[in-house]
Structure formats: C-alpha cells, structure tokens
Amino acid sequence: MGRLRSHHVSDEELSLLIDGQLDAEKRRRVEAHLRTCAQCRRAYEDMRATVLLLRQAPRAVPPRAFTLTEADVMRPSRRHSRPLWLRWATGLVALALVLVVALDVFIATAPHEFGPEIVSQAPQATNVLSASPSPAVRGMAPRVAVVAPTPQKEVSVQEKRALAPVVPQEASSPSSPPPPPRYDLFKWLEVGLVGMLGVLILLHLVWRS
C-alpha cells in the first residue's frame, strides 16, 4: 500500500506531526494537505491510532525481583567470557599461518628468483605424484603443477626412490641433498603454527563450557 505517496506527505512527516515535532511552516503545509487528501488522511489517522494502541498495551510485570546477590557480584559473567588475549592470539596465529603458507607457495612457484631451492624441491614434488597422500602433500600440490616440467627431471628420477621415505616426515633424509634452510624453515613454521592454532582452538572450546 502506498508508502510512496510522492506528491503527498511522507510517513516521516506524519510521524513527526503526531509527536508535535514539525516546525510551524511544515505543520501548516502538512495539515493543509491532509484536509484535501483522503489517502494521506487515512495514513495519518491509522498511524496515530497505532501509536495510541502501543500506549494502551498492558505493561508486563516482572515475575520476580532482579536484585543482585553477593554471589552474583562475585561470579564473573558467564556469557561469552573468552578473554581478549585468546581471541587476539588465535587471530594472529591464523594470520601468520596463512602468510607463511602463502609465502611458501609464492617462493616455490617463482623459480627464476630462487633457483637452488626449486632444484631440490623438484624431486619431492614429483615424488608426490607417485606417492600416496601424506600430510606433507597438503602444502605441495600447487608446486607439483608448476615444477614438474622443469629440466631437472633427470635428477629427480634418481632422487625419487631415495626420497620416498622422506616425504611423510618433515626431517631431512640422509640420502638426499640437505634441503636448504629456507624450505625447512617453512615446514617447521607451518607445523608449529598449526600446532599452536590447534591448542588455541581447544582453549576456545574449553572456555565456552
């Protein structure tokens, strides 16, 4: 029904009129319009009646007194009382994890700037193609797609078997060239951050109860 009474009086003006909050000039204009326009007059009278109905509605009586006891005052508020530091810590750790993973992937997929690292990453990458899924695969899938076609493939075929046991573990294997510190660092960072995040999530759940 017509709230869009464009040449007419708006609901806001009607509402202000009911409350006596229109300045003299506007009030005269609105009242003049109401005298001639049946539609707006109905809208005004119904709105005014609505306000009166609200005023007439019975008042709800409290079922008891809401006074506080000494116990209420001692007990900390139970609702959503997870401390701020916990929320901040969780947020920061999650953010750090995302950044580390992103950086890890970025470096892996930008072979021109980071030559040596990619060479030793390639074997593990191709290894993933044949190996069964392991936790380490999680961060490596993107690298596989990009790195596989590199010329270092001959090297990778030899390394493949030697590296098979290495992939599921994060530690460096004696039979492969030691992974460069940066690669290792990322793995450790990721594992560490995931661990911290897990602990913080557990704390969140504990605090909820």
Next chain:
Amino acid sequence: MPSPNMRDESELIRAAKQGDVAAFNELVLRYQQQAYNVAYRLLGDADWAADATQDAFLKAYQRLHQLRGSTFRPWLLRIVTNTCYDLLRHRARRPAQSLEATDDDQDPDHLPRWQSDVETPEEAAMRHEIGHAVQEGLLHLPPEYRAVVVLSDVEGLSYEEISRSLGIPVGTVKSRLSRGRARLRDYLRAHHPELLPSSYRH
C-alpha cells in the same frame, strides 16, 4: 530545585560504584519494571525477557564505572536493548509468530503477568487483545525499528533519550520511528483492521 528522587539516585549510584550492592539493588527495584517491559516487548517471550533483564542488571553493576554524569535510565535501557539484541542473535528463534496461534492458557511460560489497572473485565480483555495484536506486529519489525518504537511509544522516552539509549543520532531515531510505526500500521491494517479507524469508513 532538584526532586528528592534525583538526589537519591545520584547518591545511590555513587554508593553502588563503591561496591554497595544494597544501593545498587535500590536502583534495580526502581527500574526493573520498565526494564522488564522493554525486554518483553523486544523479545516477545516472558522467560527470555527475565533472562535478559537479569543479565542486563548484572552487566550494569559491572560497568558502573562507565556511567559518568549521564542519567541512569537511558544508560540502563541501552544495556537492556543490547542484551536483547544479543539474545535475538544467539538463541535459535522460536517462531515468534506462534504467539498468534497461542492461547494464554496453552503457553503460560511465554506470557508475562500483566499490570492490572482499575478497569472493568471487558476493558481489561480489550486491552489484552490489543496488547497481543501489537506484540505480534512488533515482532515483525526489524529489531532496530522495534527498539525505537518500544522506547518511544511503549515507554514514552523522548527522541533525545532514545538517542542516548541506543547510541544513534536523533535523525536516525526519527526515521526509524516513522518507518517502524508505518510498518506496524500496515501490519495491523492487514491482520487486525478492526483496530484501526480506516476500517470504519469507506
């Protein structure tokens, strides 16, 4: 000259801030009816309203140090409305629309006791019917409009008091109030036309 009640109130607040729970409870007794009525009208359920009111007074006690200079009522009602907003967001919404179909007798927990005025039984019944219709309509409003309508037309607060209670500018109070009233009017036209004058004429 300041009314005795106002002087009392600032003394009560001062004492309560220093940990005098009895002084705070004096304030509770003075404002609990209003707080509970607002909560009930915002939530549409007597039990939820009781929880929200108790929660609000507890929070008010804990946050007394934040009350500086401003009067108690708008500040308290701000806590009440925010507590009700939180409750609406967090609890699985029981279909409030079930209030339409429900009899007083069938769902006693969701209905509060009503303040009885000096009136005939017929007048009381009429007022209760109006109260139900109005409550249904209120529950169909978005919470922000509902809060303004309840504070203005059920509790009689001024625009400035509502502005302070809800932490919104007076202009926003005016627009939300007008939209809330218009929507409520349209709801009543559709569902309870007998309550409005436009139905008596043609």
